Amino acid sequence: MLNNQGFFPSKKTIFGAVIVLLLVVGLGVTLFVAQRSQQYRSKATVTGASMFRVAADKTAIKPGETVTFSAYLIGPDGVSKLTYEGGYEVEVMECKFAEPANCTTIPSASLDWIVGKTFSAQGTLVVTIPPSTSQVIYKIRFQPKGVG
Amino acid sequence: MKKIALLLFIFFFSAFFKPGNVLAAVDCLTSEAEPNDTMVQADLNFPLCPAKGASGVLPVTSDEADAASRKDYYKINVIGSGPITISLVNPSTSDLDLFLYKDGAAEGDAGLAFSGSRRNGSSESINADIDAGKYFILVYNYSGGSNESYSISWNYGKPPPPPSVGVCSEIGGQCGSGLAGTSLGVCCGGLICKGSLNPDQGGTCVKPETVIWSDYVELLVTNSTDRPPYCASSKISYTDSGGAVLDSTTGPILVLEQTKSLNISSTSKLPVSRFSYTFYNRDNLNDVGVPSVISFEQKDGKNVPFTMTGSITGDLATDSNIKVTYEDLDKIDLNTGKKPNNIQVNANFTDPQGKFSAQDPACVTKFLVLQQTVSCVGAGTVCSRGRLSGNTCCGGLTCENDGNQPLDFGLCKTIANPSCVPVGASCRVTHVINPAGGATGSTNDVPCCAGSTCVEEGTTGNSSFGHCQPSPNPSCTERPACLDSNPPCLPLVPTKGWCPSSFLTMIVKFPGISTNVGPIPVNVIIKNPFPVKGEAPVVHTVIFNFNDNGYYKAGIYVPIFRTGTRTVLLKGPSHLQVKFDSVPFVVNENTMLDTTMPPYQRVMTPGDVVQVVPDPAHPGATMAQSGQDGKLSIEDISAAVSILSRAQVLEVPYDCSGPGGTDTNVVNNKIKREDINRDCKISMEDVSLIMNTIRAAGTLEVYDEN
Numbered sequence: 001m002l003n004n005q006g007f008f009p010s011k012k013t014i015f016g017a018v019i020v021l022l023l024v025v026g027l028g029v030t031l032f033v034a035q036r037s038q039q040y041r042s043k044a045t046v047t048g049a050s051m052f053r054v055a056a057d058k059t060a061i062k063p064g065e066t067v068t069f070s071a072y073l074i075g076p077d078g079v080s081k082l083t084y085e086g087g088y089e090v091e092v093m094e095c096k097f098a099e100p101a102n103c104t105t106i107p108s109a110s111l112d113w114i115v116g117k118t119f120s121a122q123g124t125l126v127v128t129i130p131p132s133t134s135q136v137i138y139k140i141r142f143q144p145k146g147v148g
Numbered sequence: 149m150k151k152i153a154l155l156l157f158i159f160f161f162s163a164f165f166k167p168g169n170v171l172a173a174v175d176c177l178t179s180e181a182e183p184n185d186t187m188v189q190a191d192l193n194f195p196l197c198p199a200k201g202a203s204g205v206l207p208v209t210s211d212e213a214d215a216a217s218r219k220d221y222y223k224i225n226v227i228g229s230g231p232i233t234i235s236l237v238n239p240s241t242s243d244l245d246l247f248l249y250k251d252g253a254a255e256g257d258a259g260l261a262f263s264g265s266r267r268n269g270s271s272e273s274i275n276a277d278i279d280a281g282k283y284f285i286l287v288y289n290y291s292g293g294s295n296e297s298y299s300i301s302w303n304y305g306k307p308p309p310p311p312s313v314g315v316c317s318e319i320g321g322q323c324g325s326g327l328a329g330t331s332l333g334v335c336c337g338g339l340i341c342k343g344s345l346n347p348d349q350g351g352t353c354v355k356p357e358t359v360i361w362s363d364y365v366e367l368l369v370t371n372s373t374d375r376p377p378y379c380a381s382s383k384i385s386y387t388d389s390g391g392a393v394l395d396s397t398t399g400p401i402l403v404l405e406q407t408k409s410l411n412i413s414s415t416s417k418l419p420v421s422r423f424s425y426t427f428y429n430r431d432n433l434n435d436v437g438v439p440s441v442i443s444f445e446q447k448d449g450k451n452v453p454f455t456m457t458g459s460i461t462g463d464l465a466t467d468s469n470i471k472v473t474y475e476d477l478d479k480i481d482l483n484t485g486k487k488p489n490n491i492q493v494n495a496n497f498t499d500p501q502g503k504f505s506a507q508d509p510a511c512v513t514k515f516l517v518l519q520q521t522v523s524c525v526g527a528g529t530v531c532s533r534g535r536l537s538g539n540t541c542c543g544g545l546t547c548e549n550d551g552n553q554p555l556d557f558g559l560c561k562t563i564a565n566p567s568c569v570p571v572g573a574s575c576r577v578t579h580v581i582n583p584a585g586g587a588t589g590s591t592n593d594v595p596c597c598a599g600s601t602c603v604e605e606g607t608t609g610n611s612s613f614g615h616c617q618p619s620p621n622p623s624c625t626e627r628p629a630c631l632d633s634n635p636p637c638l639p640l641v642p643t644k645g646w647c648p649s650s651f652l653t654m655i656v657k658f659p660g661i662s663t664n665v666g667p668i669p670v671n672v673i674i675k676n677p678f679p680v681k682g683e684a685p686v687v688h689t690v691i692f693n694f695n696d697n698g699y700y701k702a703g704i705y706v707p708i709f710r711t712g713t714r715t716v717l718l719k720g721p722s723h724l725q726v727k728f729d730s731v732p733f734v735v736n737e738n739t740m741l742d743t744t745m746p747p748y749q750r751v752m753t754p755g756d757v758v759q760v761v762p763d764p765a766h767p768g769a770t771m772a773q774s775g776q777d778g779k780l781s782i783e784d785i786s787a788a789v790s791i792l793s794r795a796q797v798l799e800v801p802y803d804c805s806g807p808g809g810t811d812t813n814v815v816n817n818k819i820k821r822e823d824i825n826r827d828c829k830i831s832m833e834d835v836s837l838i839m840n841t842i843r844a845a846g847t848l849e850v851y852d853e854n
Contacts, residue, residue: 051360051362052360052361052362053362053363054362054363054365055365056365056367057501058367058373058501059366059367059368059376059418059419059420059499059500059501059503060367060368060370060373060376060378060418060499060501060503061367061368061369061370061373062369062370062371062372062373063369063371067367069365071362091361093364097370097377097417100380100417100418129367129369133369134369135369135370135371136369137366137367137368137369137417137418138366138367138369139364139365139366140364140365140366140367141361141362141363141364141365142361142362142365143360143361143362144360
């Protein structure tokens with residue numbers, strides 16, 4: 001019999017192995033996250049004197065439709081690029097349809113459709129234009145939080 | 149179980165705690181930044197700031213060959229000369245040593261200063277009197293233990309002196325005021341002095357916090373995104389206009405001549421990736437009165453619309469322009485068989501997603517191309533037969549419609565009997581030129597038949613071409629102008645009568661228009677489209693009166709007018725402003741005459757009706773197809789004039805059949821001569837005039853009505 005021959009581990013041994021396994025996994029995850037955070041921090045440092053670029057997946061949009069923004073941090077060399085993840089400050093100007101140069105800044109209290117959201121790990125941000133929006137031109141700019 | 153819970157807590161805490169995921173501006177090291185195994189690497193890191201320690205770990209093994217992994221370098225920036233103190237706290241079990249290097253020192257040098265006790269776990273310190281500049285601190289794991297943590301710091305041995313003249317503090321260097329207001333340094337360019345918690349300790353030079361805003365992302369929110377309304381405006385100007393630019397909706401229409409070129413610019417509401425300009429022929433309207441595209445070439449058997457692409461800077465732009473030369477349009481439009489000369493250009497925009505913009509009147513520009521009048525086309529070429537301008541057949545050819553051409557067009561065909569051509573056909577005269585100057589004679593190559601003469605209209609080399617017109621009656625007497633004034637003079641009538649007079653009667657009908665607009669003066673300009681040198685247009689001011697049927701009616705005597713070869717231009721903005729009965733219609737800026745509808749492209753002859761079409765955007769109002777801007781502007785008038793200027797008067801009967809006249813004195817559209825005052829009525833005034841003539845002349849001759 002296997003048990004009698006001593007090859008089957010006891011419950012205590014199994015429990016201990018599970019704990020060790022959890023610790024190993026936890027340490028691995030910690031190191032991985034730390035490594036990633038170190039990379040992120042390193043790249044964020046690069047972006048300290050850099051640019052923040054945001055593009056929309058479409059230019060013309062109907063009220064009630066969604067638009068996806070993609071964000072990148074550009075290194076001081078103007079080439080290196082890092083997907084941005086996190087929150088942002090935003091400024092939205094609304095321009096008269098017939099007069100694109102005639103714009104007014106919208107108070108943030110009226111921007112719940114974009115304020116409070118964050119860029120995902122993929123550097124994307126999906127927002128829905130309010131269905132009640134009439135014919136307007138929005139001029140939107142973003143500032144990444146925590147990058148300076 | 150408590151142990152398990154603790155372990156799980158540690159596990160999850162360790163898994164999700166991310167000490168570095170908060171991005172913050174880092175100007176001074178607070179912990180070592182790898183790689184820092186060499187001075188070159190350390191120089192790329194932030195500096196170790198005075199009085200601000202940093203922690204580090206030397207994660208090395210006992211492998212002596214990996215000497216670099218035993219080293220952690222730190223950069224420090226020292227302002228002013230004086231003592232500094234470097235401290236290494238070593239809680240580990242290894243023997244960590246401390247070195248100080250001047251910037252530029254070689255790896256492995258002894259360094260400026262060294263502290264290295266031979267005991268494990270001992271702390272080290274260096275006191276050095278050094279000059280201002282950049283230095284490197286080396287923490288060296290002498291014994292080679294692994295994962296040995298330590299903390300390192302440095303500070304000035306005394307309040308640092310003010311920096312030497314011309315020396316500024318780099319990042320991490322001190323700045324501001326110290327004790328008793330002593331200067332601690334000035335930050336180098338681009339840096340700012342960030343204050344310490346203790347004001348007596350001055351501050352540290354740091355990079356100013358950068359506010360990184362993205363560029364504006366622009367979204368056009370519209371109910372229709374199939375063809376987004378990107379158009380903002382289009383403008384047109386001569387390229388040599390000195391900067392004067394015409395808005396597409398105002399100003400006179402421009403004329404493109406051989407010596408000129410045009411610049412057409414357009415602006416999009418949002419950045420787009422492509423600007424295209426499509427050219428339309430405003431003389432070639434489709435079934436609904438919209439200009440058709442111009443095509444100069446074919447592809448796969450189909451006519452290709454003529455377009456030009458605007459030049460832009462970069463991938464996206466909101467502005468672009470094109471340059472249009474005479475040569476660009478001096479070609480046969482395959483859709484009409486002749487060169488276009490009444491041009492409309494629509495600017496279109498394509499966004500980065502490939503969507504094509506919606507048409508917009510604000511992005512429509514128009515201009516005319518001045519065609520050379522001294523030209524004719526050969527056999528088999530499309531020609532103009534009617535009242536529209538167009539190709540004229542050369543001498544010996546006649547323009548015939550064989551049923552395959554539009555009503556006013558035909559093909560140039562050889563005249564069957566070239567010995568003479570009938571009235572209205574093309575004729576040609578060749579002049580014999582004396583090399584010394586002047587013409588010595590002429591030959592009727594394609595002569596007109598008897599009773600008509602060749603009225604020359606243009607020249608090609610030594611040849612002139614024109615059309616055969618009835619020869620003047622040699623027996624008649626030149627008609628004095630006063631005879632056609634109102635009231636007319638009454639000279640003695642010659643035996644063979646006066647030569648024929650010409651009256652141009654214009655009737656313009658505006659259906660539904662009320663009548664109380666009063667008399668309106670309009671300049672009627674009569675000009676020879678092929679003017680003899682020095683021949684100027686004749687301008688008549690005619691009063692148009694609205695009558696109850698919504699007509700303008702006017703008749704003028706044109707002394708120089710001869711059927712067939714004169715051009716009539718109307719000039720007068722007032723007659724374009726009309727009033728409708730439709731309630732609650734009010735004359736406003738949207739009220740407009742449609743000058744491009746087919747009837748108006750011709751000269752106005754009795755019975756012509758000028759259409760006034762409704763503007764879909766302004767129910768109850770009307771707009772101009774020519775301006776397409778819904779506004780009454782000079783451009784519309786220019787368009788009207790330009791259209792009329794290309795119309796030839798073919799027949800100008802003295803008509804009394806229209807509103808305001810009676811038919812009682814009209815035979816075959818010609819007034820009987822008894823109607824002396826030409827009011828379309830036989831009245832006592834006529835009788836009086838006749839009697840006066842009899843009294844003056846003593847005789848009266850009655851003439852044939854013809």
